[in-house]
Amino acid sequence: MAFAGRVALVLALAVCAYGITAALYGGRKGRRDWVDSGRRSVYCLAAILTVAMVILEIAFIRNDFSYNTVANTSSTTTPLLYRAAAMWSSQEGSLLLWVWLLSVWASVATFITRNRLRDIVPYATSVLLGFGAFFTTLLVFFDSPFAQTHPAPVQGAGLDPLLRNPSMLIHPPMLYSGYTFFTIPFAFAVGALVVRRVDADWIRVTRRFALASWLFLGIGIVLGARWSYYELGWGGYWGWDPVENAALMPWLISTAFLHSVMIQEKRGMLKIWNASLVLAASTLAIVGTFLVRSGVLNSIHAFGASTLGIPFVALIAAMTGGSIYLVVSRREVLRSEHALDSLFSREAAFLLNNVVLVGLCFVVFWGTFFPLISKAVTGTSAAVGPPWFDRYTVPLALILVLLSGIGPAIAWRRATLANARRNFRLPLAAAALMVVAAYTVVPISSSIGVVALFSAAAFVCASVSQEFWRGWRARRATSNDSPPVALASMVRRNRRRYGGYIVHIGIAVLFVGVAASSTFQHEQTLSLRVGQSTRVGAYTMKYMRATGSVVTDPNHTGATMTLGAVLRVTRGGHYVGTLRPGAGYYPAAQIVPGLVVASLISGDAVDQIGLQSSWRRDLWAAIKPLGATLPANGTQLPEERLVNLADGTISPKLPATQQLQTAFVELGLIVAHYVKFPPAASFTLIASPLVMWIWIGGLIVFLGGLTAIWPAPSALRSRLRARYLARVAQELGRA
Amino acid sequence: MTALIAALLIGALLGFVLWALSAPFRGRGSAVQPGDSDVRRALESAKGSKYSEIRDNETDYRTGKLSDEDYRALDRQLRAEAVEILRAIDELDTSNPAPSD
Amino acid sequence: MTPPRKRQVRLVVSLTLAVLLASGLIYTSFSAASPALTPSQLLRQGKAGTDIQLTGTVVSHSVVDRSGGAVDFELADRTGGGPAVEVDYSGSVPPTFEAGRELIVTGELKGRTFVAQPSSMVTKCPSKYSAAPSTT
Numbered sequence: 001m002a003f004a005g006r007v008a009l010v011l012a013l014a015v016c017a018y019g020i021t022a023a024l025y026g027g028r029k030g031r032r033d034w035v036d037s038g039r040r041s042v043y044c045l046a047a048i049l050t051v052a053m054v055i056l057e058i059a060f061i062r063n064d065f066s067y068n069t070v071a072n073t074s075s076t077t078t079p080l081l082y083r084a085a086a087m088w089s090s091q092e093g094s095l096l097l098w099v100w101l102l103s104v105w106a107s108v109a110t111f112i113t114r115n116r117l118r119d120i121v122p123y124a125t126s127v128l129l130g131f132g133a134f135f136t137t138l139l140v141f142f143d144s145p146f147a148q149t150h151p152a153p154v155q156g157a158g159l160d161p162l163l164r165n166p167s168m169l170i171h172p173p174m175l176y177s178g179y180t181f182f183t184i185p186f187a188f189a190v191g192a193l194v195v196r197r198v199d200a201d202w203i204r205v206t207r208r209f210a211l212a213s214w215l216f217l218g219i220g221i222v223l224g225a226r227w228s229y230y231e232l233g234w235g236g237y238w239g240w241d242p243v244e245n246a247a248l249m250p251w252l253i254s255t256a257f258l259h260s261v262m263i264q265e266k267r268g269m270l271k272i273w274n275a276s277l278v279l280a281a282s283t284l285a286i287v288g289t290f291l292v293r294s295g296v297l298n299s300i301h302a303f304g305a306s307t308l309g310i311p312f313v314a315l316i317a318a319m320t321g322g323s324i325y326l327v328v329s330r331r332e333v334l335r336s337e338h339a340l341d342s343l344f345s346r347e348a349a350f351l352l353n354n355v356v357l358v359g360l361c362f363v364v365f366w367g368t369f370f371p372l373i374s375k376a377v378t379g380t381s382a383a384v385g386p387p388w389f390d391r392y393t394v395p396l397a398l399i400l401v402l403l404s405g406i407g408p409a410i411a412w413r414r415a416t417l418a419n420a421r422r423n424f425r426l427p428l429a430a431a432a433l434m435v436v437a438a439y440t441v442v443p444i445s446s447s448i449g450v451v452a453l454f455s456a457a458a459f460v461c462a463s464v465s466q467e468f469w470r471g472w473r474a475r476r477a478t479s480n481d482s483p484p485v486a487l488a489s490m491v492r493r494n495r496r497r498y499g500g501y502i503v504h505i506g507i508a509v510l511f512v513g514v515a516a517s518s519t520f521q522h523e524q525t526l527s528l529r530v531g532q533s534t535r536v537g538a539y540t541m542k543y544m545r546a547t548g549s550v551v552t553d554p555n556h557t558g559a560t561m562t563l564g565a566v567l568r569v570t571r572g573g574h575y576v577g578t579l580r581p582g583a584g585y586y587p588a589a590q591i592v593p594g595l596v597v598a599s600l601i602s603g604d605a606v607d608q609i610g611l612q613s614s615w616r617r618d619l620w621a622a623i624k625p626l627g628a629t630l631p632a633n634g635t636q637l638p639e640e641r642l643v644n645l646a647d648g649t650i651s652p653k654l655p656a657t658q659q660l661q662t663a664f665v666e667l668g669l670i671v672a673h674y675v676k677f678p679p680a681a682s683f684t685l686i687a688s689p690l691v692m693w694i695w696i697g698g699l700i701v702f703l704g705g706l707t708a709i710w711p712a713p714s715a716l717r718s719r720l721r722a723r724y725l726a727r728v729a730q731e732l733g734r735a
Numbered sequence: 736m737t738a739l740i741a742a743l744l745i746g747a748l749l750g751f752v753l754w755a756l757s758a759p760f761r762g763r764g765s766a767v768q769p770g771d772s773d774v775r776r777a778l779e780s781a782k783g784s785k786y787s788e789i790r791d792n793e794t795d796y797r798t799g800k801l802s803d804e805d806y807r808a809l810d811r812q813l814r815a816e817a818v819e820i821l822r823a824i825d826e827l828d829t830s831n832p833a834p835s836d
Numbered sequence: 837m838t839p840p841r842k843r844q845v846r847l848v849v850s851l852t853l854a855v856l857l858a859s860g861l862i863y864t865s866f867s868a869a870s871p872a873l874t875p876s877q878l879l880r881q882g883k884a885g886t887d888i889q890l891t892g893t894v895v896s897h898s899v900v901d902r903s904g905g906a907v908d909f910e911l912a913d914r915t916g917g918g919p920a921v922e923v924d925y926s927g928s929v930p931p932t933f934e935a936g937r938e939l940i941v942t943g944e945l946k947g948r949t950f951v952a953q954p955s956s957m958v959t960k961c962p963s964k965y966s967a968a969p970s971t972t
Binding site (some may be wrong): 007011015018026031033034043044051115116200266346411413422423470493724725729 | 737740741742744745748749751752755756757758759776777780781784786788789790791794795797798799800801802805814817818821
Binding site (some may be wrong): 232233234235239241339340355359362363366367370371374377378380381382383384385387388392523525583605606607622624682684 | 839840843846850854857858861862864865866868869870871872873889926927928929930931932934942954955958
């Protein structure tokens with residue numbers, strides 16, 4: 001079966017090569033049948049890769065350890081759902097997932113454009129198949145997921161427990177969907193520039209795809225931050241780590257594109273900007289994919305040097321060089337139709353928006369690649385830390401939030417003092433009110449940055465609400481709809497506009513959460529004995545008692561032993577909540593005969609965060625029951641911490657199953673002893689305000705994006721068409 | 736047994752690919768230039784987006800982002816462009832009655 | 837000023853501004869950055885008194901818990917076989933910390949010991965993206 005998988009990959013590569021040739025030939029010669037054959041290659045690619053994915057997934061589910069990738073990342077003790085997800089935890093598996101997603105999205109794009117953009121489609125198809133060819137080449141010649149070892153090992157290495165949580169299931173496919181989706185606007189941008197056609201039709205198609213990429217990538221970023229906060233033991237959600245930045249950069253650039261393309265649509269301006277932005281966003285997406293797996297930068301993700309560094313660098317160089325060439329050689333087509341009338345106009349605000357977003361991206365890019373840059377310049381590799389990033393991104397982010405409130409309200413072409421008064425009176429009042437509140441009611445006045453952000457957020461919410469109100473009022477004036485129907489139909493008739501406004505509110509809310517939680521957080525790491533308590537901000541946390549269990553892990557993730565604590569949280573003497581942090585101990589890869597108990601718990605440990613979230617604040621706790629050190633390689637037996645028992649009571653001469661049974665009984669005794677006589681445990685305790693607003697803001701952004709991307713119902717369209725047809729025909733008759 | 740399934744699978748994939756992609760070689764499918772139906776579809780979609788623009792323009796005006804004169808000038812221009820598109824569609828209909836989509 | 841001239845002026849002004857800001861950014865990054873060194877590099881050329889980002893692998897049998905959640909360990913080069921640096925660390929410790937794990941920690945060199953900034957430890961994600969099959 002693995003052979004069939006290998007054949008499928010070779011076939012996929014052949015189909016890509018054929019498709020590129022057919023599409024290009026058909027495009028140059030004007031032969032529809034060849035172009036169609038090229039387009040069908042995209043569908044074939046998706047079909048073939050689906051077969052390959054299915055073969056690989058079946059191998060994972062069936063625990064076929066003859067496949068190297070299954071043996072390296074899965075085991076019989078890994079739960080079914082995580083076995084299926086283990087497929088993309090390795091390089092070869094993740095590459096297959098990447099190219100499969102690419103083929104699926106490319107098929108969708110090919111289907112959607114089956115009757116449009118006929119001159120662009122041949123080139124767009126070739127570009128998409130070109131990406132397919134690149135990745136299938138890697139899979140066929142460099143790192144095959146179907147490599148096998150015979151005889152097959154009996155047991156696999158197992159999925160690392162840190163990856164055994166629901167976010168791990170979603171995070172890579174979601175991020176990859178975002179990254180791969182960027183190839184589509186790239187392909188259509190290249191195609192359009194090649195045939196020198198950058199018109200309304202191209203804008204419509206490209207923008208939809210760019211919006212989908214933006215949405216997927218945004219969800220991936222927020223989910224990644226959430227995973228970091230809920231699963232990793234440091235209590236943060238963003239560390240300016242290279243892999244986080246790698247996803248952020250294309251997202252920033254595509255945000256700029258989505259806004260800037262509106263100006264091109266309305267006024268035929270900023271065409272060079274837009275072509276450059278969409279090409280840059282996609283190139284950065286490939287850079288992001290490369291960063292995560294290359295080992296080139298010091299990051300939480302990079303692990304060892306990969307042999308794929310050079311092909312990826314070549315691809316990125318080709319994309320960058322090709323993009324620059326196309327934009328420069330087609331600059332005549334990209335001439336602006338109009339000029340900027342005034343610096344106080346919507347056009348200018350959008351232009352400033354572009355500049356700020358590109359600036360932000362530059363800061364992130366510079367900081368991320370600085371180790372390489374400094375190595376090239378000074379010979380020593382040096383790194384900048386989060387404080388450096390924060391210093392430059394925070395003011396830029398503040399300007400961005402302000403712009404997101406100015407943009408919806410400012411007039412086109414030339415904002416006069418009169419309409420500025422009309423449009424900005426309410427938002428400015430809201431901002432001023434927030435500043436007053438900051439110094440009286442809301443306790444944030446100690447940080448001027450937070451006050452500025454909170455008032456900017458108030459500004460945005462007021463501005464957007466004003467837009468909704470005015471649009472709704474206008475709708476009611478021209479139709480007989482009841483109030484709620486008017487609101488719904490108003491949004492439905494202009495999903496992009498109102499979806500975008502909802503996104504602005506979501507971003508403002510998200511930044512409010514980020515600002516408050518990063519500035520006013522209280523954190524402590526200390527060791528506590530049972531009965532001791534400590535102050536974290538305004539809260540008192542008391543270590544009440546220890547907990548422990550064997551095998552029946554409530555999170556069903558396969559931990560052999562879980563040790564935890566019960567913390568009682570009070571504020572000003574009043575009970576606020578209970579936190580139950582824990583640590584799950586997993587078995588080592590191999591059970592060492594004679595050291596069975598230690599082997600059962602000396603694999604990786606995972607934090608089970610004790611968390612209580614509310615609107616106002618999060619209470620977060622992590623515990624290290626056995627101190628920082630974990631027994632590794634059977635060198636330091638955990639029970640030496642708990643009781644003075646050696647593992648020698650289990651004779652290696654006993655049959656394996658009996659050894660295991662006895663070991664579990666011993667482990668049960670050890671855990672019971674731990675619960676009765678708990679040693680001092682190390683705790684990390686955090687009280688952080690408004691964290692929940694970050695996730696709520698993310699959700700609002702998602703809903704706004706979904707609204708914007710939702711296709712208009714065709715029934716509505718034809719009804720409107722009929723009405724407008726009548727009106728236009730009337731005037732035709734009059735003229 | 737698995738070897739047989741694998742062989743069948745490979746055969747099926749190969750057959751499918753050959754069938755799907757060999758149309759130009761077999762002389763099937765049109766080798767002609769984009770026909771009138773494509774032109775009509777392009778015009779229809781241009782008409783749809785022109786109407787969106789007219790509506791959007793009106794919304795901008797009603798929510799205070801366009802001055803009276805800017806709105807009226809833009810509205811006139813957009814409607815004129817819409818009329819042109821309708822004329823082009825009419826011309827297409829009279830010269831060769833298009834099949835219903 | 838004619839419109840095209842106005843545009844030219846605007847373009848020049850904004851580009852100049854951009855270049856100035858970028859230069860400021862670039863300049864401060866060199867002074868704000870801390871060298872990223874491996875343990876062998878640190879012992880060879882590490883300067884006391886400056887912040888350094890140290891990357892290496894935790895040496896087996898070298899981990900010692902201290903009171904209050906602090907931990908001391910030795911860090912060696914990932915490639916192995918080099919000299920090891922004694923690290924004094926306090927603050928939150930990621931759960932994946934153990935002997936044999938690769939990690940990044942920021943701090944200062946004091947004598948022959950590397951004193952880490954509290955909670956600056958980042959352990960590497962166990963997701964394996966290397967071409968050669970490996971077991972951790």
